[in-house]
Amino acid sequence: MNKAVLSIAAVSLASLSGCASIMTHEEQSINITTSNNQAVEVTVDDKKATTPGTVVVLRDGKNKVIKVSDASCEQETKVDKSVTPVFFGNIILGGLLGSTTDSMTGKMWDYEDSVEIKCN
Template sequence: MKNLCIATVVLALSGCASVMTAEEQSIKVTASNNQPIEVTVDDKKTTTPGMVVVLRDGKDKVVTSTTPGCHTATPIKKTIAPVFWGNIIIGGVLGSTTDGSTGKMWNYADSVEVTCAAQ
């Protein structure tokens, strides 16, 4: 009975990344020269320093800039969300497949810096 209670608590407190992870993520974007530059991520524009909200879909994200002297494309790093690993143990193939298909198994970097020439 004790094992059943422990198992129930573990299952109740655990969840797959598709349930436990937000659908969107905010990413801070800065420029290395500390100057305001206009950047775009997933067709969303902002001026640095600024925030851009992206859909957590597992796709590669790139910060683009047309500002002279700045890199035109800066990739945003992504990592697997820790909750995904627990889901593999508890949810098995079904849970991990769901996380993979929704893209919510991925966390994007909280911030990214666009490299620009010093002015």
């Protein structure tokens, strides 16, 4: 009887946590380049980097925008995001509770791996 209670408790706890929340990292790296291979300073979520380079962002579901101070480049470039495939498995296995956890934590989102900034 004790094993049955423990098994039910373990399954209940697992269903309360989102699959993407467990399977994906809290942060994601985005590679940033420029169309003319020019080195420029960029900012994403108050984090600075120089192109070509990588910036690490928090996977929080918020829209990410790369800002550039160099006048010869587009001043802002949007980073596209998409739903991570792990999230769809969670809808099937974890149902409403698991998918709600993933959407609240923002871990259901993947950002583009590479972004190119248009420059003259």
